[in-house]
Amino acid sequence: MKIILDLKIKYEAPMGLVCDNKSTISIAHNPVQHDRTKHVEIDRHFTKEKLNNSLIATEYIPSKLQLADMFTKGLPTKQFIDLTCKLVNDRYTFTNLRGSVA
């Protein structure tokens, strides 16, 4: 595959893996085997390997700012508009114009 190499793009490692679930992030990092997470063993080893190679770095994001949310469920109007704005370009952040003037 090597799409990135074929396109001759130089990017900055590690790649960010953003998730709104803290327990999932800690399962990915935790080297201790839990019986209760046995059924996701392959996925866990796979993710852990990439983490160890520092190919990826996990990152927590609150559910409100989670962009992938709009691909999993129908959202309320305001949140949908906010997320589509942010989806167009990730660099744009939410602006809150109701803040007080210091």
Next chain:
Amino acid sequence: MFLFLYKHNPMCSIYTRDLPYSFFYFNNLLKETGKLGCKTTEVPIEQNHRIENDEENPKVEKTQYQRLVGKLIYLSHTRSDIAYAISVVSQFMHDPRERHLQAVNRIIQYLKASSGKGLLFSRGINLSMKIYTDADYARSIVDRRSTISYCMFLGGNLVTWRSKKQNVVTRSSAKVEFRAMAQGVCELTIMDEDHTRSQNKI
């Protein structure tokens, strides 16, 4: 799939928004379905929708529904915001009912309201790769399967996205979140397999 891009301004930003073909395509769709004067909405699918296989609902013409959804699927290649709504309506292609057609009409109404929107590819300072992963536990009321999704950004620009209903029923929400995460990692490694290989050699 080829993506025809339209150069937006001399600052090297590329915008798929003014894509003339996409515009005509959607306009033709509106004409064909006789919805040029339809209402508009702000979201493509309502919150907590309960769209299911409803035997009591009156049937609608199957080929027409399939044609319509097929056209919307084609449009969704450049419109990431309708990806989820499309995935819902395309689950009922085999037996479309009145309720499902209503959902399709809502997507058309949304597209009409936001026909100027598109993807923006702009030149950034760095090329950091970021992937957002999420899962929705047992959302589907038909079979209680979960939905996983991810969207990937390269230098702040959206490049790939996916919304997929799982093939199996999952019993734990953490598992489904983790599946989404692993799928996201998969997407990242497909993008850069060689990097992993060189890391492994060391």
